[in-house]
Amino acid sequence: MIALIQRVSSASVSVEGRITASIQAGMLALIGVQTSDTHKSASHLAQRVLTYRLFSDALGKMNLDLQGSGGQLLLVPQFTLAADTHKGRRPGFSTAAAPKQAAVLFDALVEAVKHMGVDPAIGVFGANMQVALVNDGPTTFWIQTSVVD
Numbered sequence: 760m761i762a763l764i765q766r767v768s769s770a771s772v773s774v775e776g777r778i779t780a781s782i783q784a785g786m787l788a789l790i791g792v793q794t795s796d797t798h799k800s801a802s803h804l805a806q807r808v809l810t811y812r813l814f815s816d817a818l819g820k821m822n823l824d825l826q827g828s829g830g831q832l833l834l835v836p837q838f839t840l841a842a843d844t845h846k847g848r849r850p851g852f853s854t855a856a857a858p859k860q861a862a863v864l865f866d867a868l869v870e871a872v873k874h875m876g877v878d879p880a881i882g883v884f885g886a887n888m889q890v891a892l893v894n895d896g897p898t899t900f901w902i903q904t905s906v907v908d
Contacts, residue, residue: 785830791840
């Protein structure tokens with residue numbers, strides 16, 4: 760699984776002109792699911808996302824994770840993150856999980872995050888979403904897991 764995480768001052772998701780999820784200061788995580796991903800991948804990615812230190816401590820060093828910073832989390836499914844972009848000028852999606860598999864694993868990620876004590880705001884799976892954010896820094900990191908059962 761893939762997470763593109765961004766430290767944000769605020770972020771929101773809209774579907775058909777209506778805000779469906781929003782957060783204030785915290786982390787926006789765009790999530791891509793690949794064909795090889797499993798429930799174990801989802802659990803591992805949840806742990807990595809929640810413990811990744813991208814927030815500043817009192818000395819201005821990136822030493823705090825999401826919970827240590829008191830920030831909020833917005834999880835947004837984004838199948839294009841799993842695209843194959845190695846050659847050509849058009850992305851291929853053979854590496855992206857089929858929608859049914861991706862939905863199950865995205866839900867598993869959400870449940871794993873909740874089990875770890877964070878109640879995330881969530882984008883709408885399969886919808887045409889508009890994501891608005893104020894990237895703080897800017898601070899953006901790519902996290903990818905390749906854990907298999």
